[in-house]
Amino acid sequence: MDNIVLQALRNRRSIRRFKPEQISDEELQAVLEAGTWAPTAKGLQDPWIVAVQRPDLVERIDRLNGKIWGHEHPFYGAPTIVLVFGTDPDEWQNSLQDGSLVLGNMMLAAHAIGLGSCWINREREMFATPEGKELMAELGVDVKLAGIGALALGYPASFPPSVKPRKENYFKVVK
Numbered sequence: 566m567d568n569i570v571l572q573a574l575r576n577r578r579s580i581r582r583f584k585p586e587q588i589s590d591e592e593l594q595a596v597l598e599a600g601t602w603a604p605t606a607k608g609l610q611d612p613w614i615v616a617v618q619r620p621d622l623v624e625r626i627d628r629l630n631g632k633i634w635g636h637e638h639p640f641y642g643a644p645t646i647v648l649v650f651g652t653d654p655d656e657w658q659n660s661l662q663d664g665s666l667v668l669g670n671m672m673l674a675a676h677a678i679g680l681g682s683c684w685i686n687r688e689r690e691m692f693a694t695p696e697g698k699e700l701m702a703e704l705g706v707d708v709k710l711a712g713i714g715a716l717a718l719g720y721p722a723s724f725p726p727s728v729k730p731r732k733e734n735y736f737k738v739v740k
């Protein structure tokens with residue numbers, strides 16, 4: 566079968582080079598709204614989404630993540646960073662799953678409107694550090710929440726990387 570959503574699912578790729586130009590507010594809203602439509606356990610809408618475009622904050626998040634990773638510029642110079650927070654996974658067993666679906670929706674929506682995105686890891690560690698907590702407070706995020714994941718978001722500056730074929734027997738049908 567084929568349709569526009571299935572095509573988007575097949576064609577979305579992680580983008581790791583971005584134009585410095587900022588995306589429009591309309592594009593950002595479309596991506597963020599797509600995140601809010603992700604299903605959540607018990608319909609609790611546990612995740613919190615924070616889009617950061619202020620250059621000094623983008624730089625701080627990039628630096629903090631890079632410190633944990635041990636490499637520079639883990640957000641690849643993307644002009645927008647979208648952070649997803651949720652209840653501490655030790656307190657709510659579904660927060661990672663909920664946040665991951667939010668991130669997945671946003672990546673697909675970004676692709677659907679011609680933006681590039683890439684999931685960037687290490688938010689749980691980042692936002693558990695004193696520096697991370699300070700940043701959360703500045704962003705107006707409840708410091709008791711945990712970092713779930715983040716997106717680098719912007720206009721793609723490179724062609725999407727070639728697609729790895731799907732592994733054999735990725736799925737099976739048992740009837």
Ligand SMILES: Cc1cc2nc3c(=O)[nH]c(=O)nc-3n(C[C@H](O)[C@H](O)[C@H](O)COP(=O)(O)O)c2cc1C
Binds near residue numbers: 579581686726
């Ligand atoms: C949970 C998760 C964590 C990821 N973390 C990173 C990351 O920190 N940095 C990065 O460049 N890509 C990261 N990625 C992107 C993957 O490397 C990418 O999705 C994978 O290579 C498949 O490529 P595709 O998204 O183009 O299909 C992450 C993806 C997922 C789902």
